[in-house]
Amino acid sequence: MQIPSEMTVVEISEYGGPEVLKPATAPVPRPGPGQILVRIAYAGVNRPDALQRAGNYAPPPDASPLPGLEASGHVAAIGDGVTRWSVGDAVAALLPGGGYAEYAVTDADHALPVPDGMSMDRAAALCETFFTVWTNVFMRGGLKAGERFLVHGGSSGIGTVAIQLAALHGARVFTTAGSVSKCQSCLDLGADQALNYREADFVEVLRAEGGADLILDMVGGPYIARNLDALADDGRLVQIAFLQGPEVELNMTQVMTRRLTITGSTLRPQSPAAKTAIARALETEVWPHLASGRIGPVMDSEYALADASEAHARMESSAHIGKIVLKVA
Ligand SMILES: NC(=O)c1ccc[n+]([C@@H]2O[C@H](COP(=O)([O-])OP(=O)(O)OC[C@H]3O[C@@H](n4cnc5c(N)ncnc54)[C@H](OP(=O)(O)O)[C@@H]3O)[C@@H](O)[C@H]2O)c1
Numbered sequence: 001m002q003i004p005s006e007m008t009v010v011e012i013s014e015y016g017g018p019e020v021l022k023p024a025t026a027p028v029p030r031p032g033p034g035q036i037l038v039r040i041a042y043a044g045v046n047r048p049d050a051l052q053r054a055g056n057y058a059p060p061p062d063a064s065p066l067p068g069l070e071a072s073g074h075v076a077a078i079g080d081g082v083t084r085w086s087v088g089d090a091v092a093a094l095l096p097g098g099g100y101a102e103y104a105v106t107d108a109d110h111a112l113p114v115p116d117g118m119s120m121d122r123a124a125a126l127c128e129t130f131f132t133v134w135t136n137v138f139m140r141g142g143l144k145a146g147e148r149f150l151v152h153g154g155s156s157g158i159g160t161v162a163i164q165l166a167a168l169h170g171a172r173v174f175t176t177a178g179s180v181s182k183c184q185s186c187l188d189l190g191a192d193q194a195l196n197y198r199e200a201d202f203v204e205v206l207r208a209e210g211g212a213d214l215i216l217d218m219v220g221g222p223y224i225a226r227n228l229d230a231l232a233d234d235g236r237l238v239q240i241a242f243l244q245g246p247e248v249e250l251n252m253t254q255v256m257t258r259r260l261t262i263t264g265s266t267l268r269p270q271s272p273a274a275k276t277a278i279a280r281a282l283e284t285e286v287w288p289h290l291a292s293g294r295i296g297p298v299m300d301s302e303y304a305l306a307d308a309s310e311a312h313a314r315m316e317s318s319a320h321i322g323k324i325v326l327k328v329a
């Protein structure tokens with residue numbers, strides 16, 4: 001495979017709105033020891049890309065400054081010590097950044113095979129959400145069969161995966177979303193109840209059911225106190241974002257008296273070993289279900305790489321359901 005020295009990318013020309021995403025050229029990165037170079041077919045678009053674009057989510061020091069945390073494509077080159085992959089292999093890859101480009105490097109252990117029969121556009125939409133949901137809902141949150149699970153933002157990229165994986169593992173799934181049609185999509189994915197948060201009070205509904213054993217929340221702000229109210233005794237709250245802000249005043253009494261757990265995590269700064277552990281668990285526990293078609297990414301829309309600004313505008317309009325991808329090759 002001939003690898004050029006330069007490639008087309010979309011860069012963050014300055015911090016700001018979607019319009020600051022601009023096509024540019026950059027050197028093709030070279031894989032270091034333990035890394036692979038991926039020739040990207042499609043790149044996934046995620047909310048953290050918009051945070052980075054706005055100047056609110058700096059990439060780790062050793063990562064590409066380009067946005068893009070996941071992609072599908074083919075291995076174009078391998079670094080020293082990589083035995084798992086060969087040039088030409090089709091992969092779905094978690095990236096430390098740099099996905100809005102024709103080529104990106106990542107740790108060889110953070111790529112997974114494209115599930116049998118899955119198209120490359122769908123494969124690009126897997127890693128960021130499946131890694132995040134797996135580590136937060138199952139590894140950190142310890143969700144078990146029969147438990148009541150609430151995920152806010154059920155129609156988001158993250159929410160659509162959380163609903164499917166929790167239902168697959170036998171949980172009773174409750175979710176919130178901002179419209180009737182979004183709620184219907186959540187029910188179609190396997191949620192037992194989908195609450196339009198503009199009309200229904202999730203605290204009331206969950207408490208009537210005995211409380212949530214686990215809540216996955218991306219909203220924060222005023223939802224934090226309400227989430228504690230909605231938890232069952234011994235319930236766990238896992239925080240993965242703060243769309244309505246991280247700063248709150250809380251009465252912590254019920255954390256003590258009802259033995260609640262508040263935790264959270266963010267994927268990108270985790271160690272390579274931690275991401276490898278998530279990848280191995282996903283390959284065993286989840287990838288077979290993607291290959292069988294029992295679960296899958298929910299695809300909203302596709303844009304050309306050069307139109308990444310339009311993709312961000314759609315994501316930030318919150319009109320989408322599921323995942324947005326960029327066609328690169
Ligand atoms: N911790 C981690 O490792 C990690 C990794 C990836 C993503 N995340 C976070 O997880 C969240 C979802 O990511 P995504 O890529 O799936 O994003 P997404 O598809 O854009 O989903 C965000 C959803 O949140 C809802 N929303 C937007 N603004 C809101 C607000 N102010 N209050 C309440 N709800 C709001 C919208 O649905 P409605 O119309 O229903 O309101 C929207 O669909 C993001 O906040 C992202 O930063 C965290």
